[in-house]
Amino acid sequence: MKTFARVACALALVVGGAGSAYASIQINGTRVIYPAEQREVSLSMVNNSSAPILLQSWVDEGNPKDSPETSKAPFILTPPMSRVDPAKGQTLRIMFTGAALPQDRETVYWLNVLEIPTKPKVKEGDSSNYLQFAIRSRLKLFYRPKGLPGNSFDAIDQVSWRVEKEGSGYVAECTNPTPYFVSFGSLTFKGVGVDKSLEPKGGMCPAKGSEKFPLKGNPDVANGKLTVQVINDYGGFDTHDVPFSR
Structure with a gap:
């Protein structure tokens, strides 16, 4: 009988995916600035590993325990889930859905990118244990109203x-x-x-x-x-x- 021990660990990275020694996905940025006058902003990333990666992305209001189902952040991400093949890239589109936010200052949210690796291939009869990590990167997302004074x-x-x-x-x-x-x-x-x-x-x-x-x-x-x-x-x-x- 084949037996496997699978340990799933979600690691929240404050700065971003590029700073992780384990992450396969390289995110091109450590923060997202969303100018209110823009219809959408985009964030690109690339899979630097030798295996496909499943990505799930969502925005929360600051509670790292919020899931895509429970978050009430006013943003839509496209695609919310995607498969990224080795050495391939993915562009995430972020769209503000509208909310009564302060117009005299920025509002900060958090963008989550969860990296789910594929199950490793195991030879018939191999009863070895394996350790699998689900890496979650959290990046600050700043909603910036139009016409703020200074910079x-x-x-x-x-x-x-x-x-x-x-x-x-x-x-x-x-x-x-x-x-x-x-x-x-x-x-x-x-x-x-x-x-x-x-x-x-x-x-x-x-x-x-x-x-x-x-x-x-x-x-x-x-x-x-x-x-x-x-x-x-x-x-x-x-x-x-x-x-x-x-």
């Missing part, structure tokens, strides 16, 4: 920062008066390097809002500044040294 690249210059003691460490509170979300890959006191042995902890300062983020190190030696690695619309990193108050 997303300069938003970091208007964000103010305050550092305060919390427990045995410190937190940095950002206040963002702009209509653009400010995403960053890392946030540290100036002069304190990011630990390369650990995945940098990023975050997002909300449009026209505030948020707190934990900090390591001592503010007394930071010369009154934080170093922020801002993630721009193209997924690139722009390093900024910003002042903070206490």
Whole structure:
């Protein structure tokens, strides 16, 4: 009798599929900007593996537990499911269906791309176990209303920062008066390097809002500044040294 042990693991990747050591699908982007005046936007991807991959895609409102059936995000994806053969590409079309969203600031959603590998071929009589992964990539999707003042690249210059003691460490509170979300890959006191042995902890300062983020190190030696690695619309990193108050 043939016996198989199948373990399915769903891995949620905050940055995107390109950063996974296991993903076969390379997504050409780490975020999606959806200008309100456009009828649709597209996202391309390619299968870099030697086997076909089944893809399922959907958008959620921020709850990673939402499925395509339970999500109420106002977007339609075409195709919602597709088979991508080895070395072949797939273009995902994203269409806004309409909703009463704020028009004075961006709204953020999350695009999910679930990569389901095909069942491996097993020789007759082979009772070997196998491990199979279903990789889920989650990318930020920013709905950007038409006519917002300024631009997303300069938003970091208007964000103010305050550092305060919390427990045995410190937190940095950002206040963002702009209509653009400010995403960053890392946030540290100036002069304190990011630990390369650990995945940098990023975050997002909300449009026209505030948020707190934990900090390591001592503010007394930071010369009154934080170093922020801002993630721009193209997924690139722009390093900024910003002042903070206490």
